[in-house]
Amino acid sequence: MYKDIKVISFDADDTLWVNETYFREAEGKFAKLLSKYETENKIDQELFKTEIKNLSLYGYGVKGFVLSMVESALELSNNKIPQDKIEAILNIGKEMLDKPIELLEGVEEVLQSLQGKYKLILATKGDLLDQERKLEKSNLLQYFHHIEVMSDKKPKDYKKLIKHLDIKPSELLMIGNSLKSDVLPLVKVGASAIHVPFHTTWAHEEVSNDQESTTEYKTVINIKEVLTLF
Template structure:
């Protein structure tokens, strides 16, 4: 693997730079607790996921779309009989999620600091523009990045556009992230490099079954391990 060709390293944000998924999992648990009088928790959680998937093409990713899905799922679960107090609690939960303090992934600050000395670094993430910009600023990591890319979804087309915008060849681009579906597979498909650093919790929508075998792919257990090969 000729890693010496790499000029730009892009990092995913949520669960690669900072903790994110556990916030959603906690909110799902609290949602199921609130609706426990109407439906068993496991069924409520499945219905919520189904609503999220139906809304994804309309709302996109992020906490705001998730909050709307919480309200819609609650209406379905309660057959429209929930009181306004429950709606207010769900709205309050969404606002609370948006104001959660940033918890950096272990070792990511030092890793970015070292890599920024030798490469152009990019943050490439999907989701709500305002929310992701806020998290980046509050994280203290903004100073390491040459470019910020926030898109509605991560596709081969979006990655190809990013590489073209950066004015580099595809083999000079490396993506680092926790999602095989979003951060690895589409990047490998365009002929670039992709490194996977799994997070301990993965959203069901991002789960990929099967093993990836590709000369441009590597998997690590923590961010600091990147410094051993780059």
């Protein structure tokens, strides 16, 4: 099935290491800070709306998330939130940026096995400085021929990546946890994709059942299963 593949691209967050879990923890801390102004459910909804509104301004990542928390706090409190609460929000962000890197099971085994047989690249989206920091801390840099930190992961972004790699779409395989970002756009441009679900998915990355059922891709429960497909 993958006989034409020359380049295997890996997503980073929640494919190679834990990430979304830390955002859920941060949202819980934020809701507690704002509990005197609104219910937890309403705070979560308002923060999500603000995040989506701000994506085109700040992009993906912790820094944009922190700015959205501050904006939401001001709105939910009618600009009455005290300074120490703003400081606490900033500290939530700093704690997120300082989290240790927790590799997911089987990741290094897969990279070791595929290295040398294929050109391995990392294709992730988010804040450049933060992603570079995480990659450095992960000790996985040695496995990758090329690192691409993308502002988004839409078909046009992958077309640009394929052109940069000087390969045909059929020669690229993407492995990632997000159907919306790591699977569906790849299939759309004629590349292959393997979906490795993570137990927590950001609402913005969810897709409809219709989108799932009309697309051909492989799903594995653990990234180690990828090795059985070649």
